[in-house]
Amino acid sequence: MLNFLPASLLYLMSSLLLVINTTVWAGLISIGGIIKLFVPFTAGRNLLTKIMNRFMWAWATCNGGILYLLADIEWDIQGLENLDKNSWYLLISNHLSGFDIAVQTYVLRNNIPMLKFFLKRELMFVPFLGLGCWALDMPFMSRTSPAKLKKNPKLKGKDLISTRRACEKFKTMPTSIINYVEGSRFTEEKRVRQDSPYRYLLRPKAGGIAFTLSAMGEQFTHLLNCTLVYPEAQSDPLSEVMHGKIKKIIVKIEVLPVPQVDNKRYFSEAPYRVEFQRWLNQLWEEKDEQIHQVMLEHGVAKEDKPE
Secondary structure (H helix, E strand, O other): OOOOOOHHHHHHHHHHHHHHHHHHHHHHHHHHHHHHHOOOOHHHHHHHHHHHHHHHHHHHHHHHHHHHHHOOOEEEEEOOOOOOOOOOEEEEEOOOOOHHHHHHHHHHOOOOOOEEEOEEHHHHHOOOHHHHHHHOOOOEEOOOOHHHHHHOHHHOOHHHHHHHHHOHHHHOOOOEEEEOOOOOOOOHHHHHHHOOOOOOOOOOOHHHHHHHHHHHHHHOOEEEEEEEEOOOOOOOHHHHHHOOOOOEEEEEEEEEOOOOOOHHHHOOOHHHHHHHHHHHHHHHHHHHHHHHHHHHHOOOOOOOOOO
C-alpha cells in the first residue's frame, strides 16, 4: 500500500488509475453493446448481457484493488450473509458522494446481481454512456411531464406501461435495481435548506421507489436497505479517499420484505401516498439513528437533532 505518499501524489495516482480502469471496462462494454445491436436472437443478446455484467464486475473489482493499493481503508460490512446472486432486489440507500456507486458495486459484487439504475431516456443518446448502459440492460424511463398530462390526459399511465415493458427481460435474469430515494447527494447546506428532520439525511422521496415497485414490484425477492457511512469524512468522500484521507467505510445492509404498492391507488389517492411516505420516513428515522450511533462511536456525532 502506498498511503505513506503525499496526499497530492496519491490524488494524481488514484485519478489516473480510476480513469484508466473506467475507460477500459466501459470501452469493452460499449463494444459489446455495438455487437449486441446486430444480434437477432434473444438468447444471444442475453448471453452478451451476462458478459457485459461480468465486465462491470471487473470494473468494480479493480476499483477495490486501486483502493487497496493507495489507501489504508478498514471495511466494516454488515448484512451480506443473507444475500443471493440468483435473486431479484430493490436496493434503497442514503447518498453521500459520487464515490457511493463504486463502494456499493465493490461491496455487493459477489453477493447480488450487478446493480442497475433507472435512467432518463435522454441519456440513451449520450455518446459512450448511453450505449454502455443499454448494453448492460439498464432500463430507460420516459417520464411524461405534468404539463403534457394536462394537455393530453390519455398519456396518463403510459410511463408505467413503457417501464414495465423495459423490465420484461428481468423476469428471466436475476436483477438488482438501486434507488437513491433522497434524490440528491447529502450536504449540510441541502439539509438546512430542506428543513430536514434528520441529522445526517435529506428528506426521502417516495415517488421514485413507488414507481419502481409499480413497474416490477412482483419480480423483487427482497428490499435491501443500505446505509453508507464515512465516519471521518470532512467534505466530499470521493475527494478525500483519492487523497488517502478516508480510513474507514461502513456499509450496513438490512434485508426487508418488499412493500406492496397498488399503482392505481398510489397515483390517484392522496391518503394512500401519504401512508407510503410515512413508511419511508420511518425507515429514514431509523437510518438516521443508526448513523448517529456510528458517529458517537467515532466522536464526531452532531449534538442536536433538528426540531
